Amino acid sequence: MADSWVNSAERIGADLHLELTGPGGRRAALIQALREAVRGGRLPPGTRLPPYRSLAADLGVARNTVADAYAELVAEGWLTARQGSGTRVALGIAGPTRHAGRTPPKAPPRARGPRHDLRQGTPDASAFPRAAWGTSYRRALQQAPHDAFGPGDPAGRRELREALAEYLARARGVRAEPDRIVICSGFAHALRLLAASGVLRGPLAVEEYGLGFHRDLLAGAGVRTVALPLDEDGARVEELGRERAVLLTPAHQFPTGGPLHASRRAAVIERVRARGGVLLEDDYDGEFRYDRKPLGAVQGLAPEHVIYIGSVSKSLSPALRLGWMVLPERQVAEVLAAKGEREGWASVLDQLSLADFLLCGAYDRHVRRMRQHYRGRRDRLVAALAERAPRIGVTGVAAGLHAVLRLPPGTEASAVKAAVWQGVALDGLSAFRHPAALTPPVDGLVVGYATPAEHAYGAALEALCGVLPPG
Amino acid sequence: MADSWVNSAERIGADLHLELTGPGGRRAALIQALREAVRGGRLPPGTRLPPYRSLAADLGVARNTVADAYAELVAEGWLTARQGSGTRVALGIAGPTRHAGRTPPKAPPRARGPRHDLRQGTPDASAFPRAAWGTSYRRALQQAPHDAFGPGDPAGRRELREALAEYLARARGVRAEPDRIVICSGFAHALRLLAASGVLRGPLAVEEYGLGFHRDLLAGAGVRTVALPLDEDGARVEELGRERAVLLTPAHQFPTGGPLHASRRAAVIERVRARGGVLLEDDYDGEFRYDRKPLGAVQGLAPEHVIYIGSVSKSLSPALRLGWMVLPERQVAEVLAAKGEREGWASVLDQLSLADFLLCGAYDRHVRRMRQHYRGRRDRLVAALAERAPRIGVTGVAAGLHAVLRLPPGTEASAVKAAVWQGVALDGLSAFRHPAALTPPVDGLVVGYATPAEHAYGAALEALCGVLPPG
Numbered sequence: 039m040a041d042s043w044v045n046s047a048e049r050i051g052a053d054l055h056l057e058l059t060g061p062g063g064r065r066a067a068l069i070q071a072l073r074e075a076v077r078g079g080r081l082p083p084g085t086r087l088p089p090y091r092s093l094a095a096d097l098g099v100a101r102n103t104v105a106d107a108y109a110e111l112v113a114e115g116w117l118t119a120r121q122g123s124g125t126r127v128a129l130g131i132a133g134p135t136r137h138a139g140r141t142p143p144k145a146p147p148r149a150r151g152p153r154h155d156l157r158q159g160t161p162d163a164s165a166f167p168r169a170a171w172g173t174s175y176r177r178a179l180q181q182a183p184h185d186a187f188g189p190g191d192p193a194g195r196r197e198l199r200e201a202l203a204e205y206l207a208r209a210r211g212v213r214a215e216p217d218r219i220v221i222c223s224g225f226a227h228a229l230r231l232l233a234a235s236g237v238l239r240g241p242l243a244v245e246e247y248g249l250g251f252h253r254d255l256l257a258g259a260g261v262r263t264v265a266l267p268l269d270e271d272g273a274r275v276e277e278l279g280r281e282r283a284v285l286l287t288p289a290h291q292f293p294t295g296g297p298l299h300a301s302r303r304a305a306v307i308e309r310v311r312a313r314g315g316v317l318l319e320d321d322y323d324g325e326f327r328y329d330r331k332p333l334g335a336v337q338g339l340a341p342e343h344v345i346y347i348g349s350v351s352k353s354l355s356p357a358l359r360l361g362w363m364v365l366p367e368r369q370v371a372e373v374l375a376a377k378g379e380r381e382g383w384a385s386v387l388d389q390l391s392l393a394d395f396l397l398c399g400a401y402d403r404h405v406r407r408m409r410q411h412y413r414g415r416r417d418r419l420v421a422a423l424a425e426r427a428p429r430i431g432v433t434g435v436a437a438g439l440h441a442v443l444r445l446p447p448g449t450e451a452s453a454v455k456a457a458v459w460q461g462v463a464l465d466g467l468s469a470f471r472h473p474a475a476l477t478p479p480v481d482g483l484v485v486g487y488a489t490p491a492e493h494a495y496g497a498a499l500e501a502l503c504g505v506l507p508p509g
Numbered sequence: 510m511a512d513s514w515v516n517s518a519e520r521i522g523a524d525l526h527l528e529l530t531g532p533g534g535r536r537a538a539l540i541q542a543l544r545e546a547v548r549g550g551r552l553p554p555g556t557r558l559p560p561y562r563s564l565a566a567d568l569g570v571a572r573n574t575v576a577d578a579y580a581e582l583v584a585e586g587w588l589t590a591r592q593g594s595g596t597r598v599a600l601g602i603a604g605p606t607r608h609a610g611r612t613p614p615k616a617p618p619r620a621r622g623p624r625h626d627l628r629q630g631t632p633d634a635s636a637f638p639r640a641a642w643g644t645s646y647r648r649a650l651q652q653a654p655h656d657a658f659g660p661g662d663p664a665g666r667r668e669l670r671e672a673l674a675e676y677l678a679r680a681r682g683v684r685a686e687p688d689r690i691v692i693c694s695g696f697a698h699a700l701r702l703l704a705a706s707g708v709l710r711g712p713l714a715v716e717e718y719g720l721g722f723h724r725d726l727l728a729g730a731g732v733r734t735v736a737l738p739l740d741e742d743g744a745r746v747e748e749l750g751r752e753r754a755v756l757l758t759p760a761h762q763f764p765t766g767g768p769l770h771a772s773r774r775a776a777v778i779e780r781v782r783a784r785g786g787v788l789l790e791d792d793y794d795g796e797f798r799y800d801r802k803p804l805g806a807v808q809g810l811a812p813e814h815v816i817y818i819g820s821v822s823k824s825l826s827p828a829l830r831l832g833w834m835v836l837p838e839r840q841v842a843e844v845l846a847a848k849g850e851r852e853g854w855a856s857v858l859d860q861l862s863l864a865d866f867l868l869c870g871a872y873d874r875h876v877r878r879m880r881q882h883y884r885g886r887r888d889r890l891v892a893a894l895a896e897r898a899p900r901i902g903v904t905g906v907a908a909g910l911h912a913v914l915r916l917p918p919g920t921e922a923s924a925v926k927a928a929v930w931q932g933v934a935l936d937g938l939s940a941f942r943h944p945a946a947l948t949p950p951v952d953g954l955v956v957g958y959a960t961p962a963e964h965a966y967g968a969a970l971e972a973l974c975g976v977l978p979p980g
Contacts, residue, residue: 055682055805080678163659172650175858179643184962187826188634207551211526223694223854234729255849258705334526355658357857378726383694385856386828387646491655 054081054088056097064099068107076116076127087117087125153461154498158293158440158486159352165408165492166355170400171391178390186386192377193370194221194362195389201396202362206348209402210324211334213341214364220373223383224349224361225320226255232345233259235376237316237369243281245273246475247294252285253472265472272298275306282315288336289324293470293484295434295442297333307340316366317344323352325405327437328413342366350392352439353405360384360392412439415487419499426503439488442467449507450481456505457483462498525552525559527568535570539578547587547598558588558596624932625969629764629911629957630823636879636963637826641871642862649861657857663848664841665692665833666860672867673833677819680873681795682805684812685835691844694854695820695832696791697726703816704730706847708787708840714752716744717946718765723756724943736943743769746777753786759807760795764941764955766905766913768804778811787837788815794823796876798908799884813837821863823910824876831855831863883910886958890970897974910959913938920978921952927976928954933969 056075058067075081087093087108094101108125111117119125186195193199199216206212222228229252232238238261244253246265253263264281267274273286284306288298298306310317319336337346341364349361361384365373377383395401416435423430423443431444445453454466467482483506490498527546529538546552558564558579565572579596582588590596657666664670670687677683693699700723703709709732715724717736724734735752738745743762749755755777759769769777781788790807808817812835820832832855836844848854866872887906894901894914902915916924925937938953954977961969 054679057682057805057809078678078684080682082675160659163657164655166655166658168650172647175646175650176643179639179646184635184637186634187637187828188631188960189827204553207549208525211528211551213549213551224852226849226852227854251849334528338528355857356660357658359854359856378697378722381695381697383698383830383854385830385859386826388856388859489659 058097064097065103065106065110068097068099068103069110072107072111073116081127083127083129085127087127089124152463154463154494154501155489156462156464156485156487156498156502157489158465158484159489160356160486161352161354161408161439161488162411162491163355163489165411166357167400167404170404171354171395174394174398174400175387175391177394178387182387182390186390190386192220192374192381193217194219194384195386195393198389198393198396199362201393205396205401206335206346206364210321210348211338212346212364213338214346218341218365218367218370220363220365220370220377221384221389222361222363222377223359224351224356225322225347226252227359227383228347228361228363229255230259231363231373231376232318233261235369235372237345237372238283240283241281242318243278243284244472245286245291246472246477247467247470248285248287248292248472250470263472265475267475267477268294270296272296272302273306275302275309278306278309282310282313283318284310284315285318285320286336287320287322289321289327289333290434290437292320292322293434293440293442293467295436295438295440297437298336300333303333303336303339307336307343310343311340315343316369319344319346321346321348323438324348325353326409326412326439328409328416329436337364342368345369353401353408358388358392360388412488415495416441418495419485419487422499422503423506427506430506440484440486443483443485443506445481445483446507447481450483453483453505453507457502460501460505462501462505464502529568535568536574536577536581539568539570539574540581543578543582544587552598554598554600556598558598560595623934625934625965625972626960627933627935627956627958627969627973628960629936629955630960631827631957632823632825632879632910632959633882633962634826634960636882637828638871638875641875642825642866645865645869645871646858646862649858649865653858653861657861661857663691663845663852664688665690665855666857666864669860669864669867670833672864676867676872677806677817677835681792681819682809683817683835684809685817689812689836689838689841691834691836691841691848692855692860693832693834693848694830695822695827696793696818697723698854699818699832699834700726701730702834702844702847703789704732706840706843708816708843709754711754712752713789714749714755715943716757716762717943717948718938718941719756719758719763719943721941734943736946738946738948739765741767743767743773744777746773746780749777749780753781753784754789755781755786756789756791757807758791758793760792760798760804761905761908763791763793764905764911764913764938766907766909766911768908769807771804774804774807774810778807778814781814782811786814787840790815790817792817792819794909795819796824797880797883797910799880799887800907808835813839816840824872824879829859829863831859883959886966887912889966890956890958893970893974894977898977901977911955911957914954914956914977916952916954917978918952921954924954924976924978928973931972931976933972933976935973 056071058064058071090101090104094104108117112119116128117125118128196216198221199219202219203214203216206214222231233256241262241264242256243266244263246267256263264279267277268291272291278284286298288303290297306317317336321335335346337344343366346364350358419441420432420435423432433442433444435441450466450468457464465484467484468479471479485502527542529535529542561572561575565575579588583590587599588596589599667687669692670690673690674685674687677685693702704727712733712735713727714737715734717738727734735750738748739762744757757769759774761768777788788807792806806817808815814837817835821829890912891903891906894903904913904915906912921937921939928935936955938955939950942950
């Protein structure tokens with residue numbers, strides 16, 4: 039049986055939990071507990087131990103007992119005592135035996151990343167607007183009402199929902215009201231919530247190319263997906279079967295890159311309206327458009343039949359874990375019920391910071407700056423390919439953070455293999471293909487040109503050109 | 510059919526999306542689109558419109574077309590034009606018709622809170638350490654490597670896992686290695702992940718009093734819960750049936766308030782070890798202890814048979830959405846697979862801030878300060894009851910942020926009703942009772958004495974005493 043004490047150790051600014059369990063007197067038990075704490079790594083080398091008086095008071099033992107225990111451990115070499123700096127764990131004592139009796143420490147789960155990272159899906163992490171974001175965070179922290187630090191509203195902070203309603207209306211043509219917005223942690227969280235809420239009853243039609251990660255997530259949540267063929271006008275929505283719900287990427291089909299044609303936009307709305315269904319609009323990179331005249335969100339055409347989903351994962355950083363859904367009014371309660379009364383999931387301070395970041399114009403400025411930045415990246419990619427691999431077609435480059443390189447039939451697998459050998463991380467187009475897709479597969483590579491840091495981009499392009507099939 | 514344009518409007522610092530859809534010429538279509546944008550609230554009163562030249566270039570129309578459209582709308586009163594401040598949306602024009610054609614705006618989903626909030630489960634929101642947290646956040650933002658802004662490690666940032674391993678070992682006696690820690694958004698998220706991962710196969714034994722929210726969450730995830738009786742030594746673990754997994758609150762039974770007796774700690778470990786099962790240790794308020802000598806975490810006794818779960822929801826704020834699990838080594842991969850490769854869920858910047866906050870000693874300082882603060886609250890509660898309701902027993906006050914007031918049999922329901930009438934928010938003990946609990950129910954009130962702001966606490970105590978059954 040174990041008694042437990044604590045050393046609140048005000049003066050060393052640290053809590054230390056010790057259990058005096060051994061046989062023999064208090065002194066022996068204390069020596070053993072301290073020895074064990076050092077051996078087990080709980081007291082790392084150099085840690086300052088509490089003064090005798092304070093530990094004695096906390097443990098309910100005589101001061102001399104602590105003094106004796108310390109002296110013994112100093113004599114054994116576990117501790118060192120020096121005038122003016124108190125008693126500390128000896129340097130060098132704990133290292134060799136730190137993991138004694140436990141499994142040896144493992145290497146970090148991930149090895150170093152690839153030499154050239156051209157995977158799609160992430161913005162240039164080195165371009166995060168640290169200063170501007172820090173300013174918004176500081177303001178949010180100072181100005182937040184006290185209730186911001188209590189249990190959160192599962193819909194998200196009202197300040198953010200109001201700022202988003204204004205921004206999405208202005209920049210994306212979304213008809214949003216704060217009460218129809220639910221803040222979440224990103225697109226995947228939105229999908230989970232929709233699947234859990236019952237909004238997605240029955241099978242869900244998805245584009246025949248898309249993220250396998252999303253299909254797996256849906257399957258895990260019991261939602262079966264059905265593949266919708268694509269052509270140069272986007273998803274062939276006229277081929278929708280009996281599915282009442284459809285997930286599309288209308289602004290920039292992921293990953294093939296084209297916009298959904300206006301006639302198709304109208305057609306899909308008509309379908310879901312007729313069936314009492316819903317369109318899930320994944321506007322994952324709607325802010326990044328370069329050449330073509332951008333399309334607003336489909337949601338603006340029929341707010342009561344579209345669930346519009348966006349996030350800051352492409353525009354700012356996936357590290358913030360902030361996204362949003364704009365819901366038809368009738369589905370708000372259902373989604374909030376799935377979210378759970380006591381869960382917010384997105385950090386409230388980040389929510390308030392994003393509200394400030396949107397309202398002060400920093401978000402618009404950042405998006406504009408990144409649009410120029412990525413347009414330059416895109417231009418360099420196109421120029422490099424025109425020079426080094428003129429027979430490789432490039433598509434999907436009018437918008438977004440990635441391009442698709444069309445390869446000669448039968449060459450994708452060897453190009454992907456060559457990329458692995460050359461340390462170039464990217465995916466073949468087939469990695470995004472729905473297992474039940476019916477149209478003939480196309481060979482291609484999906485190149486995320488936003489991912490590398492600026493200084494690394496030239497070398498990444500060079501390496502990319504080296505793995506393409508000879509033209 | 511709709512054509513779409515955008516006004517990138519660099520000079521006004523805002524993106525504006527317009528669709529020119531109407532019949533008639535470009536001028537008429539532009540007038541209609543702008544009118545609609547103002548009427549629909551997308552262009553709020555006072556918004557500055559882009560200069561003619563810039564909008565004309567973006568829309569691909571003649572400059573005069575824009576100038577004519579603006580002039581027409583100024584004449585109609587939608588816009589105002591003033592020398593030096595450009596053309597703006599008229600003040601007062603959009604308000605009355607803003608929601609025309611849509612459902613009227615609803616009241617905010619939650620009415621104002623209760624007059625006296627004594628609900629359990631939250632810390633004093635007014636005591637969040639804004640300055641110290643802001644310092645840690647600023648440092649984290651400045652010092653974060655670029656990769657922190659890319660896709661996250663689903664286990665959480667290594668910096669935080671290392672800081673937690675050190676802290677939990679020191680303060681809670683947890684044997685943690687960074688590789689066995691998984692960061693999550695709080696206790697509910699941890700439960701969801703465990704349920705989804707398959708770690709909780711078969712029914713889960715839970716204490717007969719606990720959070721109904723957790724039981725519902727588990728039921729929703731397909732995990733059946735079985736009620737374990739409680740007595741003065743905590744959960745009667747010797748009555749465990751065939752369940753291989755057990756969820757307990759050993760440091761401070763929630764909500765009844767006692768610690769799990771040492772013999773029971775040993776017994777539950779023996780059981781789960783024998784069955785190849787696992788103990789889920791909910792250490793929800795382990796840092797807050799006042800009188801009794803604290804117990805370290807059970808996890809320290811058998812790290813390979815316990816999943817230790819903690820969060821900052823009580824120690825700092827539930828608004829941060831930060832928690833952690835310390836897992837047996839064999840279950841790390843399973844839980845990470847359930848979490849999903851591309852999801853972190855906890856904000857990376859908050860993770861890095863918490864790592865800094867732990868390492869610089871600010872967390873220890875804050876916990877100590879709050880311990881004193883809540884001890885004072887507890888003492889005032891006990892004193893008020895001794896004076897005003899001496900026959901009401903108070904239990905569970907040696908630790909934590911709440912107390913249980915034992916009421917005479919049959920009086921709980923009327924006390925809860927009286928509380929509602931008096932604007933006192935709190936829960937009866939029966940609200941926490943497992944539907945299948947077997948021991949006879951006890952009448953009581955669960956009083957969260959940490960929840961009110963300092964200035965409101967005295968009045969809340971006064972109101973509480975007023976609703977108790979006459980002694």
